Amino acid sequence: MEENPLKLRKIHHVQFWVGNALQAAEYYRRAFGFTRFAYAGLETGQRALASHALRQGTIRLVMSSPLSADHPASAHVARHGDGVRDIAFEVDDAEAAFREAVRRGARPAFEPREESDEHGTIHRAAIHTYGDTIHSFISLNGYAGPFLPGYREQPAAGADAGLLRIDHIVGNVELGKMNEWAAWYSDVLGFKRYLTFEDKDISTEYSALMSIVMSDDAYAIKFPINEPAPGRKKSQIDEYLDFYGGPGVQHIAMLTTDIARTVRALKGGGVTFLAVPAAYYEALADRVGRIDEETGMVRDLGILVDRDEDGYLLQLFTRPVEDRPTLFFEVIQRKGSRGFGKGNFKALFEAIEREQALRGNL
Numbered sequence: 024m025e026e027n028p029l030k031l032r033k034i035h036h037v038q039f040w041v042g043n044a045l046q047a048a049e050y051y052r053r054a055f056g057f058t059r060f061a062y063a064g065l066e067t068g069q070r071a072l073a074s075h076a077l078r079q080g081t082i083r084l085v086m087s088s089p090l091s092a093d094h095p096a097s098a099h100v101a102r103h104g105d106g107v108r109d110i111a112f113e114v115d116d117a118e119a120a121f122r123e124a125v126r127r128g129a130r131p132a133f134e135p136r137e138e139s140d141e142h143g144t145i146h147r148a149a150i151h152t153y154g155d156t157i158h159s160f161i162s163l164n165g166y167a168g169p170f171l172p173g174y175r176e177q178p179a180a181g182a183d184a185g186l187l188r189i190d191h192i193v194g195n196v197e198l199g200k201m202n203e204w205a206a207w208y209s210d211v212l213g214f215k216r217y218l219t220f221e222d223k224d225i226s227t228e229y230s231a232l233m234s235i236v237m238s239d240d241a242y243a244i245k246f247p248i249n250e251p252a253p254g255r256k257k258s259q260i261d262e263y264l265d266f267y268g269g270p271g272v273q274h275i276a277m278l279t280t281d282i283a284r285t286v287r288a289l290k291g292g293g294v295t296f297l298a299v300p301a302a303y304y305e306a307l308a309d310r311v312g313r314i315d316e317e318t319g320m321v322r323d324l325g326i327l328v329d330r331d332e333d334g335y336l337l338q339l340f341t342r343p344v345e346d347r348p349t350l351f352f353e354v355i356q357r358k359g360s361r362g363f364g365k366g367n368f369k370a371l372f373e374a375i376e377r378e379q380a381l382r383g384n385l
């Protein structure tokens with residue numbers, strides 16, 4: 024397989040379509056410590072969509088709301104609630120990436136176009152992935168504005184919580200579709216199955232997960248894909264698919280190098296995390312052995328730990344960040360491990376199921 028056939032460089036940003044972008048952006052600023060740094064809307068000549076761009080470390084999230092009922096974002100919000108619309112890639116050449124993706128079987132979302140303002144001109148095109156989610160290809164051509172054409176600076180600093188970069192973005196797809204989408208990422212984007220995973224390792228009673236990794240040398244972008252497993256209970260993936268109205272982004276994992284500091288900051292900002300059963304910590308030392316962190320801190324903050332052949336990782340998961348039980352976030356710190364915490368699945372799933380039962384969805 025050709026290495027990186029679309030010349031993807033990195034995730035440029037993740038765009039959410041939400042009911043109220045102004046308030047959503049303020050939530051991510053106050054709760055997660057993102058800085059609001061750019062805005063596009065009526066005041067900047069954008070009459071269709073209002074967008075607030077947020078950043079922390081190299082992570083860029085964009086909250087966008089439609090300004091009329093006939094904008095496609097209105098139907099998207101009606102169907103899905105707030106959710107991820109676009110995982111946008113920076114590429115060398117947006118038109119070339121788009122043509123190659125379509126040649127490899129991608130369904131076009133929009134054709135290559137130029138977007139300009141006084142700071143320069145970018146090129147942009149997009150393809151569909153699972154559900155109503157798209158991947159934009161953006162080539163910046165030395166664009167010098169604060170974010171993208173149409174945006175102006177609008178600085179509103181957040182209290183940085185130490186979130187550095189996106190580690191992985193997980194998609195939920197329907198039963199039986201995981202392999203299909205894994206193949207799609209391989210065929211169309213040239214991604215590879217992540218080396219450290221065996222399918223059987225990461226299938227549980229409740230769901231299965233396959234990981235696809237971007238084919239650059241740094242293994243910089245990881246896209247795990249989940250599907251529900253047929254079981255006696257309704258899986259968390261089923262619950263997501265019901266309330267999101269189909270496949271979509273389940274969670275975005277953000278990397279930190281000081282999870283205690285990050286989690287304290289997020290909790291201080293009002294972010295709520297899944298509660299971990301007390302029994303989890305009784306078995307922890309036997310399961311993962313020695314770790315650098317104090318076990319008291321790990322337990323008090325509700326952090327999960329998992330070890331594999333390369334090292335270990337610390338992680339924890341927020342509750343869904345909207346009323347529908349759909350999108351949530353993960354905070355992750357890696358100490359050698361390149362995995363996703365498969366040893367935590369059982370503890371995690373038990374925690375999720377307790378909350379699912381409270382919602383009457385189990």
Ligand code: FE2
Nearest residue numbers: 193276353363
């Ligand atoms: Fe994850």
